[in-house]
Amino acid sequence: MNFPQPLLQACHLHKNFGGQQSIIDLSFHINEKECLGIIGPNGAGKTTLFNLITGMVPASSGIILWQGHPIEKKSGAQLARLGIARTFQNIRLFKQLSVLENIQIAYDSQLTYSVLGSLFSFSQKNLQEKKSIAAAMDLLAMFEMTDVAHEPASSLPYGFQRRLEIARALALNPRLLLLDEPVAGMNSTEAAKIMELLRWIQKEFSSTLLIIEHHLPFIMELCNRLLVLNFGSLIADGAPSQIKTNPAVISAYLGNDNDSEE
Amino acid sequence: MDYFAQQAINALQLGSIYALIALGYSLVYGVLTMINFAHGDLFMVGAFFCFLLEKMIRVPFWLALLLTMLGTSLLGVLLELCAYRPIRHAPRVSAMITALGCGLIIENITLALSPYPRHMPTLIKNSITSFHGITISSLQLVVIGISLLLMILLDFIIRFTRFGIAMRALSSDRLMVSLLGIPANRIISMTFALGAALGGAAGLLYALSYPVISSSMGMLIGWKAFVAAVIGGIGNIRGALLGAYLLGATEIITVSLLPSTYRDLVAYSLLLLVLVFKPYGILGQPQVVRS
Amino acid sequence: MILNDYLIFILITLIINAILCLSLNLVNGYMGEFSVGHAAFMALGAYSSAIITVKIAPTLPPLFLFPMAVLIGGATAALAGIPLAFLSFKTRGDYLAIITLAFLMIVKSGLENISYVGASRGFLGIPHLTNLPWTLFWGVVCFLCLRNFIYSKWGRCIMAIREDEIAAEAMGVATRSAKMMTFMISSFVAGVAGALFAHQLQFINPSSFDILKSTDILVMVYLGGVASLSGSLAGATIFTLLNQLLQPLGIWRMVVMPFLLVLLMLFRPRGIMGFREWSWVKIHRDRSDH
Numbered sequence: 001m002n003f004p005q006p007l008l009q010a011c012h013l014h015k016n017f018g019g020q021q022s023i024i025d026l027s028f029h030i031n032e033k034e035c036l037g038i039i040g041p042n043g044a045g046k047t048t049l050f051n052l053i054t055g056m057v058p059a060s061s062g063i064i065l066w067q068g069h070p071i072e073k074k075s076g077a078q079l080a081r082l083g084i085a086r087t088f089q090n091i092r093l094f095k096q097l098s099v100l101e102n103i104q105i106a107y108d109s110q111l112t113y114s115v116l117g118s119l120f121s122f123s124q125k126n127l128q129e130k131k132s133i134a135a136a137m138d139l140l141a142m143f144e145m146t147d148v149a150h151e152p153a154s155s156l157p158y159g160f161q162r163r164l165e166i167a168r169a170l171a172l173n174p175r176l177l178l179l180d181e182p183v184a185g186m187n188s189t190e191a192a193k194i195m196e197l198l199r200w201i202q203k204e205f206s207s208t209l210l211i212i213e214h215h216l217p218f219i220m221e222l223c224n225r226l227l228v229l230n231f232g233s234l235i236a237d238g239a240p241s242q243i244k245t246n247p248a249v250i251s252a253y254l255g256n257d258n259d260s261e262e
Numbered sequence: 263m264d265y266f267a268q269q270a271i272n273a274l275q276l277g278s279i280y281a282l283i284a285l286g287y288s289l290v291y292g293v294l295t296m297i298n299f300a301h302g303d304l305f306m307v308g309a310f311f312c313f314l315l316e317k318m319i320r321v322p323f324w325l326a327l328l329l330t331m332l333g334t335s336l337l338g339v340l341l342e343l344c345a346y347r348p349i350r351h352a353p354r355v356s357a358m359i360t361a362l363g364c365g366l367i368i369e370n371i372t373l374a375l376s377p378y379p380r381h382m383p384t385l386i387k388n389s390i391t392s393f394h395g396i397t398i399s400s401l402q403l404v405v406i407g408i409s410l411l412l413m414i415l416l417d418f419i420i421r422f423t424r425f426g427i428a429m430r431a432l433s434s435d436r437l438m439v440s441l442l443g444i445p446a447n448r449i450i451s452m453t454f455a456l457g458a459a460l461g462g463a464a465g466l467l468y469a470l471s472y473p474v475i476s477s478s479m480g481m482l483i484g485w486k487a488f489v490a491a492v493i494g495g496i497g498n499i500r501g502a503l504l505g506a507y508l509l510g511a512t513e514i515i516t517v518s519l520l521p522s523t524y525r526d527l528v529a530y531s532l533l534l535l536v537l538v539f540k541p542y543g544i545l546g547q548p549q550v551v552r553s
Numbered sequence: 554m555i556l557n558d559y560l561i562f563i564l565i566t567l568i569i570n571a572i573l574c575l576s577l578n579l580v581n582g583y584m585g586e587f588s589v590g591h592a593a594f595m596a597l598g599a600y601s602s603a604i605i606t607v608k609i610a611p612t613l614p615p616l617f618l619f620p621m622a623v624l625i626g627g628a629t630a631a632l633a634g635i636p637l638a639f640l641s642f643k644t645r646g647d648y649l650a651i652i653t654l655a656f657l658m659i660v661k662s663g664l665e666n667i668s669y670v671g672a673s674r675g676f677l678g679i680p681h682l683t684n685l686p687w688t689l690f691w692g693v694v695c696f697l698c699l700r701n702f703i704y705s706k707w708g709r710c711i712m713a714i715r716e717d718e719i720a721a722e723a724m725g726v727a728t729r730s731a732k733m734m735t736f737m738i739s740s741f742v743a744g745v746a747g748a749l750f751a752h753q754l755q756f757i758n759p760s761s762f763d764i765l766k767s768t769d770i771l772v773m774v775y776l777g778g779v780a781s782l783s784g785s786l787a788g789a790t791i792f793t794l795l796n797q798l799l800q801p802l803g804i805w806r807m808v809v810m811p812f813l814l815v816l817l818m819l820f821r822p823r824g825i826m827g828f829r830e831w832s833w834v835k836i837h838r839d840r841s842d843h
Contacts, residue, residue, distance in 0.1 A: 054723060080725035088723075094716035096828060097709070105713045108706035109725035115734050118705035119698040125705060132706075172725060297647055348819055355587050358650060359775060360818045362589070362768060366811035374804040481764065485658075492651055523673065526662035530655045537652055541644050 005068055007032045007176060007208055008053070008084075013062035015048055015232075022048045024232040026062070030176065035202060035209040037219040037240075040229035041252065046212045047089055049229070050178050053210075054086050055079045081109050085174035087165045089181050089212075095154035099145060099164055102153050103136040106171035136171065142204075143167045143197075159190050163197065170205060177201070179211045183218055191218055198222060220244070228252065264395040269514050275402050275471060277510025278409035282464035283487030284494070284502040285416065286457030291497040292433040293453050294350070296357045300341060300365035302484015303372075304458045308334045308465025309382070309475045310372060316383050323385045327408070330466045331459040338458025339451050347447070365480065372477035379476035382469040405467045412463055413503065419456070420499065429453055433497070486513075489533045495546025504544060508532075561685050563797060565753055568692040569746050571789035574773040575699050575782065576742035581771075582779035583703060584735050585715030586641060589767045590653030591743050593660035594630040596762035598744025599751035600670055602626030603679045606752065608669075611680070619682040623691065623748040630744025631737040633660075638736035642729055645718075657767060664759040675758030676751075683753040691749060695742050700782055702738060704836040711735050712780070772814045778826030783834050787826055 006029035015023040023045045030036050038046050051057045053064060055076040064072050071079060085106075094102050111132060113125040140146050143163055148156060153164060162182060169177055182198070183191040195218060202209060213219040219226070220240040228236040228243060230252040236243055243249055283305050290298040312330045315321055321329065345364050349356050389400045420426040428449045432439045440446045461484075468483060469475050486509065494505025509529060516528040542548050556564075573595065580588045602622040610618055640652050665673040702708055710731040713721035722728055751757045769792070777788020795813075799806040817824065 056719065056723070076719075076722040077725050077727055080723055086723055088720065092717050092720040092723075094713050094720065096716060097712055101709055101712075104706075105709050105721070105726060106724045108709060109727070111706045113706075115702075115707065115738075118702050118707050119738070121701040121705075125701075129705070168724065295647075297650075345815055345819075349822075352818070352822055354646060355581075356818045356822045358587065358647070359771060360815050362771070363811040363814040363818070366765070366768060367808055367815070370804065370807040370811070374808065377804065489655070492648075496647075521666075523662070523666050526658055527666065530658040530662065534652065534655045534659065537644070537648065537655070538640065541648060 004031065006030060006065075007034075007067060009065040009068075010053070011063045011065070013049075013052060013064070014060045015045070015052060015057070016060045022232050023052065023059075026229075026232070026234050028227055028234060028237060030208060030210060032175075033202075033206060033208055034225060035211070035223045037223035037226045038210065038212045038229060039214070039216065039219060039226060039243075043231075044229040045232040046229055047180060048232075050086060050180055050210075050212065053079075054084055054178065077109070080172055083173065083175035084178070085169035085172040085176070086178040087162075087169050087180055087182065089184065091158075091161050091165050093153040093161060093165060093168070096152055098150050099140065099153055099156070100133070100136055100149040102164060102168050103139055103171050104132050106168050107132040107135060109172075139167055139171055159186060159193070162186070162194065166194075166197065166201075170201065170207075173205075174207055176208045176210060179209065179213075181212055181214065183213065183215050191215065195222060267396045269518060270511075271396070271398055271402060271406075273507070273511040273514040275405050275510075276513060277507035278406050279464050279468050279471070279483075280487045280490045280510055281503050281506035282409055282412060282460045282467070283484055284491035284506045285413070285499065286461045287488050287491040288494075288496055288499055288502040289429075289453050289457040291491075292499075293429060293436075293450055294346070294357075295497070296346070296354070297361060297488075297496070298346075298454075298457075299358065299361035299488075300368060301457065301461055302488060303365045303368040303480035304334050304338055304341075305461040305465045305468070305484045305487070306372065306475075306477060306480030307337060307368060308462030309469040309479065310376070310380075310465075310477075311462065312466040312469055313380055313382055313475060316385065326385060327463060327466055330462045334462025334465070335455035335459040338454040338461075341458075342451055342454040347450075369477050369480050376477060379474050382473035382475055384473070385470055401470060405471055408463070408467060412460060416456070416460070416499075425449065425452055486529055489529055492543055493533055493536045495540075495543030498543070498545045498547070501543055501545035556685075562753075563793065565683060565685060565688045565749070567790060567793040568688045569749050569753070570770075570773060570793050571786055572692055572695050572742060572746040572749070573770045574777065574785040574789045575695060576739045576746065577770045578774050578777075578779065578781070578785045579699060579703075579711075579735060579739040579742075581774055582781065582784075583708065583715065584711040584732070587646065587650040588637075588653040588739075589650055589764065589771065590637070590657040590660075591739075591770050592762040592764070592766035593653075593657040594633060594740040594743035595747035595750065595766065596660055596664060596757075596759070597633050597740075598626035598630045598747030599757050599762070600664060600676065600747075601629035601744075602748035603676050603751045603757065604670065606680055606682065607676070607678060615680070615682055619687060619752070622682075622752075623745055626748030626751075627741040627744040630747065631741035634736040634740030635733070637740075638733040641732050641736065654764070657762075657764065661759045661763055664762075671758070673759060675756055677756055679751050679755045679757070681752065681755050683749050688749055688753075691745055695745060696782070696786075699738070699742065700834065700836065703782065707731060707734055715780075768811065768814070772810055775814065775817055775822070775824050778824030778829065780828050781824070781826040781830055783829070783831040784824050784826035788824065791825075 009029040011027050013023050013026040040046055052059050055074055059072055063070055066082060111128045113128055117125045140149050156164060183194050211219060211223065223240060226240055226243045227234060228249050235248045235252060236246045286301045287298060290296060308330050311333045312326050315326050315329060341364055345360050349360055386401055386404055390397050428444050432446060432449050490505035490509040491502045493508060494501030512532055513525055513529060516525055577591045580586050602625060605622040605625055606618060637653065637656060641649055644652060664670060670676045710726045713726055714728055714731060718728060773788040773792045776791060778784025799809055
């Protein structure tokens with residue numbers, strides 16, 4: 001086979017919570033360097049899908065392949081170290097820790113010094129710690145957050161907390177970055193800034209993006225391919241222009257419920 | 263066979279007392295998801311209260327029971343009002359430490375006032391009935407009978423009264439209840455009163471059964487009842503009863519096979535064992551953690 | 554000589570308390586779990602070190618015997634920390650607190666039934682090996698090591714677990730090994746304190762390590778300040794001195810201490826130095842060179 005292998009492939013995923021089916025027979029793939037958007041009404045299973053991919057909850061059945069290897073058995077931390085990073089819908093920073101420490105934690109899984117090394121402060125530890133701080137400060141500089149590096153994360157304004165969460169995910173050096181509603185609760189100027197940031201990340205870090213977003217103009221503009229979920233099933237997969245005119249999507253969004261925006 | 267029947271009655275007696283105390287832990291945990299570590303000391307105060315009543319004014323048994331329950335429930339409400347209400351929205355750890363502190367305060371005040379164990383006067387004429395070689399004292403009958411009566415009463419209150427329904431609503435969704443205009447504070451106070459009253463009754467029954475009372479019994483016996491509540495699944499009423507009788511039986515078996523100093527060791531090992539295999543107790547449900 | 558025996562005794566007690574306080578603060582303050590079982594680790598350290606100095610190697614020269622006994626005391630306690638750490642993988646909050654409580658009761662009533670160490674009568678005839686220089690030495694070692702640990706990736710990891718375990722997991726934090734290490738280190742340090750305690754008093758019995766001992770340590774931690782090394786030192790100092798000052802009150806002193814704890818929870822739940830440090834305690838790695 002000389003097809004390029006997809007970065008991540010999901011085959012026939014199912015997830016039940018009690019009796020409720022939250023993901024039903026979902027299969028899709030993401031190629032390297034792609035920017036894939038996931039849209040769908042509330043409760044369509046988008047965040048559950050993220051939780052499955054990142055190992056936060058186990059799938060009821062189905063396979064997830066990462067570069068051809070099954071990963072459903074791995075823990076969230078292992079997947080993070082493989083290169084799958086995420087942000088959360090409701091921002092989950094380490095609130096009482098400083099901005100710098102938030103970033104450093106993402107680097108910590110790469111530091112190799114032992115517990116004894118940390119207790120007795122061997123030189124190897126100090127060297128690695130210094131490197132990690134330098135790397136974290138570089139990253140913060142790119143995100144224009146050098147000034148607040150020593151402030152507690154909870155003291156940042158909302159928009160900056162979002163940026164910090166994205167920066168923290170990037171510190172893992174991810175091959176795949178999952179963003180759960182990155183512009184939720186933002187006005188259009190702030191959203192435009194995040195869009196600019198994500199474009200820049202795509203270019204600078206050449207990472208693959210998987211984005212959940214309700215803000216349709218935003219995601220249509222940013223992504224080159226969209227998945228549409230409804231009641232846990234995949235109802236469309238294609239370029240934004242195709243999705244716009246897809247009858248199944250239109251009925252899911254406009255058909256029988258009137259409470260969705262856009 | 264007779265031996266086993268005899269031990270079963272002993273286990274029933276001990277289990278009933280544990281059950282009354284364990285219910286208090288569970289009721290409070292149900293509405294506040296808070297471990298009221300001071301509850302064991304309310305039980306101890308119940309025993310001392312009854313002791314004082316009998317020393318100062320000799321009152322008949324039923325009046326002593328009523329007054330003791332009233333006294334401890336007042337103390338329970340006071341405790342909730344002064345110590346627990348102000349920190350209700352603080353982190354759970356704060357609540358746990360406060361409860362631990364309150365328990366120690368009550369225990370040590372009692373210790374300071376009464377440094378030596380006291381001997382409880384008899385309240386009930388203890389006649390022994392023999393039935394096919396199994397002896398059962400009237401005291402045992404009273405202890406088991408009153409416990410069952412109180413449990414049935416509690417069940418009735420929880421199931422059928424407005425207060426009971428509000429209490430159950432409170433334990434399933436505290437925010438919703440206050441939105442619906444149910445006076446959550448009053449319900450919580452009443453829950454404390456109810457739990458403390460049962461604890462007080464247990465204190466009295468314990469003092470009659472094993473008539474040496476001391477300030478440390480809140481920790482020795484009260485915490486055992488707590489263990490029982492956790493084994494059954496804290497917050498769950500039926501679990502508390504199950505755990506209490508299970509623990510009562512385990513202790514009676516232990517004491518009949520091993521030196522009595524192994525009692526605590528076995529009881530707490532049982533707790534650890536249950537928690538390893540059933541992390542939320544036998545009948546308990548995991549708490550819903552908000553994400 | 555300015556330091557009379559009484560003052561030396563107080564000073565040694567203060568340092569032992571500070572070591573205990575640092576140990577508990579690692580689990581309760583930095584990792585955000587709630588242990589009420591630290592008296593058990595202390596007991597294990599005290600008993601195992603006393604077994605070494607009384608039963609196994611009483612003839613060795615003290616200069617060699619004592620550090621060995623203290624280390625073995627710590628190691629025994631650390632081993633006992635392993636099962637608790639395993640239990641903490643699945644359980645958090647109230648239930649973990651209950652497990653530590655059960656652990657404490659099991660250790661205490663277990664010791665009451667082992668006649669080799671005197672059962673409930675207590676362990677007699679422990680040599681008086683704890684002196685001020687040794688206590689100071691162990692105190693400084695524990696403080697520096699814990700400080701290094703906290704200002705390292707492990708320290709950050711356990712604080713991340715405290716703040717948000719799910720997010721920590723998503724950031725690649727190996728939560729299980731971090732918890733394991735923390736429980737082991739914390740119980741090791743408590744064991745060291747226990748060994749010093751045993752060789753200071755020369756007599757230990759199981760009821761010196763009951764829930765009251767644990768609450769004493771809790772008072773120190775929550776008085777001084779959670780997640781703070783400075784707070785641990787401050788808490789232990791204030792607690793020890795207050796305990797001495799209140800001595801004339803007799804039993805009523807045992808009412809004042811928990812009352813203080815309740816007042817703290819009401820008015821200053823994080824303690825005096827909660828989440829803060831005196832500047833000399835901090836390690837500024839990015840600003841100055843080491």
